């Protein structure tokens with residue numbers, strides 16, 4: 431670390447942070463007195479804070495974002511060169527990086543052809559919701575406008591995205607919500623016993639969870655349901671890998687009732703699970719794919735909503751309609767830094783074989799988590815796909831009663847004190863904020879993973895004995 435910042439009045443920076451920055455997802459009162467954390471520098475898998483303390487980052491920037499790791503000069507250079515040439519022009523016109531990146535990304539997504547640029551995952555999802563609503567107006571007299579979402583999934587922070595949010599506390603004080611969003615049951619097999627479908631497991635459970643979607647469609651009326659929005663692997667809701675049998679049945683149901691399938695790849699996109707996109711493990715063909723975090727690994731703000739030509743055509747097949755287009759804009763969707771960074775990000779993923787590394791290291795880490803489960807009674811379940819893993823903590827393995835948040839936070843807090851950053855399930859699930867979350871950068875090595883596991887092992891021993 432070059433220490434530049436540390437020599438340069440870091441105390442003033444910390445004071446300004448405490449006085450003026452409204453931190454995301456942070457309780458106000460405790461932050462006033464807790465030790466503030468300003469992250470100053472990053473390289474590879476590691477970051478340094480204002481005290482010069484080194485941390486191994488097991489969560490890619492806190493929220494599954496820095497897929498290719500910190501300090502990538504080639505991305506910085508690509509962005510710099512592009513900014514000097516042309517930093518911006520509104521998305522009603524094209525740009526060189528926008529066109530080149532679009533062609534490149536859809537080459538990884540057979541069946542999809544059109545890329546709509548935005549700035550955040552929430553906004554990308556909003557675009558898909560708006561497209562579904564406009565299709566309902568253009569084709570179905572406004573009737574087929576409902577959008578289904580799944581319990582425990584999250585799709586973003588705007589009011590419409592919260593209306594499609596399956597994590598109650600995130601929504602609690604932000605109503606009234608946007609009408610027309612309807613929940614379907616979650617598909618977490620470990621908690622199947624709470625769903626009242628009998629003693630099901632594996633494929634039978636997956637089919638039952640998908641059939642529950644059909645029941646909702648039939649209850650609401652298939653002529654009112656336009657789309658369903660699902661995470662391929664649920665992230666903040668508990669690292670939920672859908673069981674065998676789930677996805678093929680979901681696809682079948684969508685086709686049967688002409689319901690558009692929207693896959694939210696904001697977390698899984700760009701390699702997190704070892705394929706370019708999470709849905710590609712399951713052989714499904716979505717109509718919309720939204721992506722954000724790993725698209726440029728946080729080197730620039732970029733997100734997109736990708737659709738098929740069939741969807742695109744629905745906005746141009748009636749020349750007599752003055753609204754024969756998607757009447758929408760995102761100002762910063764015209765920034766060129768995003769696609770320039772995203773292109774270099776893809777180059778790195780390909781040239782360094784990071785998808786392959788993600789599969790290998792993900793398998794290794796899952797094995798290590800299973801070994802931890804054998805050692806610590808408090809781990810009820812471990813699950814994951816690629817470098818996207820979780821360990822659910824329970825008070826009792828038989829009843830599966832969730833561990834209380836305080837103790838789970840004590841584990842992540844102890845890891846932090848050891849210089850290792852791991853995450854926990856979103857606190858928005860009262861009673862279910864009990865899963866330790868791991869999502870190291872896709873460059874992780876065995877020794878990085880061993881360090882994450884060792885820190886967790888020590889923390890579990892300290893907190894639970």
Ligand code: PLP
Pocket residue numbers: 493549550551552553555584585586587661665666694695696697722723
């Ligand atoms: N979708 C999923 C699955 C997410 O996890 C998130 C954020 O964590 C979002 C959407 C929202 O993305 P953003 O915070 O970029 O708006």
